[in-house]
Amino acid sequence: MKGGKALRQQIGKSQLALLIILFLIGSTPLFEFGIKAKQDSWIAMAIAAATGLLLTTIYLFIQRRAPEAGLGELLKIHFGKPIGAALGCVFALWFAYECMRNVRDVGELTSAALLQFTPQWAIMLCILLVAAYTASKGVEVFVRVVQMLFPIAAGSYLIIVFLLFFSGLEKLDQILPIMENGPMPVLKAAFPDLISFPFGQLFVMFVFWSLVNEKKSITKITIWSQGGVSLFLIFMNMLILCVLGPALAGATSLPLLQAVQMIRLANFLERLDVIVTLLLFIGLYVKITALYLASVFVFHSSTGIETRNLLLPIGVVVYAMSFLEPNHTFHIWLGLDVTLKIMPIYQVAIPLIMVVIGVRKRYKKLPASG
Template identity: 30%
Template sequence: MLTERTFKRDWCGMLKENISLSQLLTLLINFLLGSAIVVGVGGDAKKDAWIAIAAAIMIGFGIMLFYYFLISRVPGQNFFEIMEFGFKRPIAIIFSITYVVYFLYLACRVVRDFGELIASAILPSTPIEIISLTICLLMAYILYLGLEVLGRTSEIFTPYLFGFLFLLTILLFASGNANLYEIKPVLGDGLKPVLNALFPTLIVFPFGELIAFTLILPVVTNFKYCLRVSMLGVGIAGSLLLFAMFLMIVTLGADALQRSNFPMLSSAREVSIGNFIERIDALVVFIMMLGILVKGSVFMFAGLKGLEYTFRLPYRYFSLPVAMIVSSFSILISVNFGDHWQEGLEIVPYFLHLPLQFGLPSLLLITVLWKRRKKKAKPGVKGMKF
């Protein structure tokens, strides 16, 4: 049973929680790869998907700069606390509850992506409910231990991600299954497919989802270097997504790429060297699993911080119940993978991502800038009266 003294110690410990710049970098990389590398992005542009991703990276830098600028206007405060500064607490609580539902819904979608991947491609005899429950319990345990543990986990395993991706590239080209002519002709169908893939899908997924880091950036040590590290993380993750899409195109071709539910996994299954080195699915599954774990945990952490702000209790108290909710609703949000995929492409970007990633934060930024300017102007007005 928690006493008042224990509660205060937990609360103070939570306030002092922070992560290093290197941990922020690895969290950003794995977060942006996350489910994007599982299902592939920019596939609507066919052979020119890599061009769409390259353009999205440039926009991603602007999105990261926007969120950093918002957080830096009220130093030391996270997104929910800044909403209280801008709108006062009663209105901020309404918006906070909205974002809690939004972040946890995104966590459900990420877990569902992972469950579909494992259930259909790796462990077909295992119920998807068991897979979702297992990954959610793992995320709950990590977040109960704290954000620092998530940062260290990401920091430790990220070098393996680079190593496995490099090994996969070598094996694909060594097996002779990579055909560079698959990317030709460049812009054969014009710019329209590229623009269709870019707006809004590639902007809101995965780069717009960086709004979750408005809950992480304020607790980073050496905050003055935060922007540089964040930009570096976006650049590295975007380059890895670009390179992964390039590998998928030259290995599978544009037509097979569009038909595959998990194109990265399909590419890995093309490896066959001397009828000996085959079935290197484990390399790709590791990359996907690490990204899913980090991305799902970041979204769940963002939702937990919203509950912490609303109820004024340490977020660790909510970790296990929220994990159970995410596990359940990851199954209930869609009937099958086709329905899940359609919902993510046709409904979520327009009705959830755009207003909550850019609409409300833009309104909040305008309000904060206006209030800060008004606050600075007050001493001058008083001086004129004298």
């Protein structure tokens, strides 16, 4: 096969489930998102998760109009070829930008907390080369790698949770009192930040849903997978709060690492940083590769350029962009104060416009999916 077809291979429904799970989890449990709400950050996560599921139903509603169409094709269907192609190029660039942010996250977090004497450029180059090589082999290879990584990630999180409880580090009073300052701090922490990341990022699945060989199962698998991830993220958020407390959880760059470093069992089981390192690389590798492939596919469907001719240029652009941010402070500011505020444009506004256009045009003749 040549061009786009070489990478646009079919994936199974179980592979889709694992891809959604690892993509949404990513590196999220390593941090304490929503900490602006202090001890109520888990409530903010729960509200965002529920809203994220509602947003996903909108995505699935759009996908069912043309089950065989990827994101680039869906944009052309709803906005027409010229506007749809232009929007597709914008989305492809945005996926490349998000890919860059994850590459920079690997470099910043690894060099700061784990491998202090390793050059940051080398860390970022290694993770990007691995992702680019996987992307060059196509979606089928990528989802098979995800299948292999899932038991490792699941087992690692189980070990961490077991050891934290067994060590007796958790204190339930750390999450009390509940909503001491009313609901507003919780809502401010949930919207738009926690909607944009991680739940709104499921928008990327528009690229992969069209490749699933059993289209009728997409809705059920997606909802169940996202629901399971939501419960897991809420639980991990609460666990970190119970171990560290809101003050320490908000002050450290990697709260889960800080919690794991507190584990001491029988004076010999300690320094479990390697598990957190493993989870960091697995989560960000899956996210980087998925966004890399998404950028390639959407550029291909929007411009007609063969995917094999896009792999190297996009990789070079992603790596070059990762050096534009001068320091970690700027990286965090750009991510939290700028990027998360822009994300709702493509995660919420564009899909809602597509829903309205679809209702007005009444795409009854498009292929249906269950």
